[in-house]
Amino acid sequence: MKNTYIQFLSCFLISFSLFAQDAKTPSFEWPDHNVSVIFKDFLVAYNSNDVKNIEAYAQKYHTRPSRMARRMQQLFTQYGKLQPYAVTAQRKDRLGLWLLGQDTKNWIEVMLVTNKTGDKIRGTGMMRGMRPKGLLPPYKAMAPNKMKPHLAAYLQKLSQQDHFSGAVLVAKGDQILFEGAYGDRNKQKGFKNNLNTTFCLASTTKTFTAVAIAQLAEKGKLKFTDFISKYIPEYPKDIAQQVTIHHLLTHTSGIELDDYAPFNQAVQKARNVEDLLKAQLKYMDHMNENRRKNFKVLNKHDYSNENFSLLGVIIERVSGMSYAQYLEQNIFKPVGMTRSYADYTKLAQDQNHAMGYTFYDKNRKFNPNQRQENTAYNDAIASPAGGVYSSVRDLYKYFRAINTGQLLGPAMQATLLKKHVKTFDFKEIDISESYCYGFETRRTGKVEHIGHTGRKVGVGSRFEYFPAQDMYVIVLSNYGFPAHNPASHIRDLIEPND
Template sequence: MLSSSRTTFGQKGQVEALVKNYFSQNNFNGSILIARNGKIDYLTYVGLANRTDSVPYSAKSKFHIFSVTKTFTATLILQLYEQGRIHLDSSIATYYPNYKGEAAQKATIRNLLTYSSGRANEDVKSLAEAYNTTIWPLDTFIANYCSDRLVNIPGTTFNYNNGDFIILGKIIENMYGEPYSEVLRKKILIPLGMHHTNYLRHDDLVSHLDQAYFHHDTIPLTFYRPTNYYIDNYFSAGAMYSTPTDLLLFDQALFNHTLLKKQTLQVMLTSYKHLDDVALGFWVYPKKIGGKEYTVAERQGYGYGHHSNWVHLPEEHITLILLSNTNTVDLNKIRWEILATYLKENNK
């Protein structure tokens, strides 16, 4: 039996029963946080953060968040937009004159933020080479994997990829004259007191950082470590770690207009229906949960067994953060089950 640790605020019986079932029946490992108006209503840590040494998840644990990093990058771009230093409909070349891709003069910052630059996305087609084989200098990575030919008219076609947000990270460096990691710390992490969140490099020694695992479908309760990779190459698209409580700080700073003005948040949360409801750093769309329709802003992350899932209901001021290190549970599915159960318990 795997060890389990729990820290729970305002324990909710039916939510707790769901979590116990995910753990016992589906071997869920990770953390689940629910907050309303920024106040934690439910927080649990369950299972193992490190199977080699049988280290259980706890409040000290740090999680790889992969593409949730993109929302931090979008926020940094929108701060520059607020300052009048970046215009969302200006071209890549306006802020990155050395960019050699065909999209340089044709794709805009808004296109990058909505995965609609029109590029062929070589980083996706050459996934192992781009991310697993070596650490690429940033400019080399962009030249090799983010400077492809155009296959779509910019702004017309949604094509999810890391490259668009890696280019945005390079633009942030150009605008500030500092490494992305330093801008991230100065503009978001330090002001918000996110002391357990940071940019990650492959050789960093980070205390209490979790490891990730894949589950053998044919052998019950058997796991293996994913192939080695270099987190450095994910850069501004996925190279961060955090905790559920730190992510709540970020959530509240965004939705309460600490990091961005109200008008700018509205720009951030404006979804593009022709681009699969993507917004700037989020997806935003109506969703029926427990028979009632809500507006949902959500962001997901995945990489090598690590999963992160963040949902915010703006009208209800409810936040759900799910973090895991195994592929045994579909976070995209259980998030709606958890929210439906929580809403039913709290809206009687």
């Protein structure tokens, strides 16, 4: 579904201009625009984090006030207070701004679009996960020896505001520059997160699945060019004789079913990897965008968990082991990852794993006043697409093992981390992304990193390596989205495009 999101972003991005900036705090001059008054009121109401103020603002200015009030409250749980930084777009009926989290230090672009009379907002766009073009705060890369005190103060403040719960590790080569743990891993029992707490990784799991496939390829047990019909003969032949392992690894197969609720429910209830396959076979006729009829390989990136579920099936059938057993014997044990789990029966026996927390109840109703356990959203197994648990220290060992040739030889490592397919290229803000085999490579201005992100309800992970700086940034959170705030801020500290 990532392509739909990217298409939205492409339409949303417009060239922008930066205003004069102070060396410490960005200064901002409001443009002479009819929407500026509304935008100022938006920020006053939003930053108050007061339900009455937010509802009064939304009722005054928005054509769908209840929806907007809820979106503002949701946004505050992710970013905290926001301050204006730069104008991104000005037209007669709209104004777009880059906003910076006052304490979270993460970026978001918000655009307000008015109706014909200019007195009501008929549309609101919000773009997360990007950053402005050009030189950014702190305007100069932070020296490694200054990282520790800065991040300690920054993360402690976020934790006190309940804007972060989890663990963070930053390293340069074989030297850990900073590591810290914050918040509760189990609120009911009063257990705190620590540096050995194991967190659900969500989609960062895909890196393990890709490494496993690469290991099997290196041993000559499969080829990336093999059609999946060779390993999954029961899959419909008109699909399986077109789709290769390469297509699965790069999300270019076109196999995608997650728009169909019964399929998603079957995946959540799956008890093993074969059950994930059975779910696809059962609901095949409900493939997204009506692709099942006259199926053709998509041959362009369209992110889909179904690809990696099938890779899990291939790993099991080629290796003769369960997915969990394969990871344990071929990745976890060789690297010394004693705090990592792909077997939930073993995870259940470990008291030092983090419970996920969310503002959504089991019916997806949002309540900004109470974090709840995310048990209603958890899968029954560690899916090859997003279910492994690990700690920040283990993930650091893991990425180091990849980079030092402990898990793969040089040629296969290069194939794994090669940019195989372009995900997006937003020239307006100088950001581009490519997908490797189970890893993402993103260039943001001058800085480039390799890794993966993971996010689902009550779960968030950022797993990144910056080759030019030889730096590792690992952030795991049992609050979901808040994992992205520290990771994005640390990226700006490493390279603010100076």
